[in-house]
Amino acid sequence: MSDVPPALAALIDDFTAVSTQDRLQLLLELGQELPELPERYADHPELLEPVPECQSPIFLVTEVEGQGEQARVRLFFSAPAEAPTTRGFAGILHEGLDGLTAAEVLDVPGDVANRLGLAEAISPLRLRGMAGMLGRVKRQVREKAG
Structure with missing residues (x-):
């Protein structure tokens, strides 16, 4: 899995090593582990971008420290507790991409949800939401990394 960053590859390995039912459980656990927003965003939700595909x-926002391909990316998500699947998708992206370089984030293939084996467990509409999150993350990184 050399075309995905190591943290994301490890998540893919974790998901594909278990049954479909266990994938759902793993997804829910990642949603529970999603970090809370820092105050600078919690107090200013207007700074976050909505993901209407979900x-x-x-809502999400990226921070890019530095310029160019080696700039470091930080990801922040806001998802309600009553949306555990959506929180799980955000948890996957946070754990798999947070702290990577802009180049690494931009190189992530768009079929991450399929590689996780989630197409067997989650509706296509929900999978489109995860693709929408990744697309917005990449667009923000492109804009901010220069």
């Missing part, structure tokens, strides 16, 4: 309300 069935549940989710």
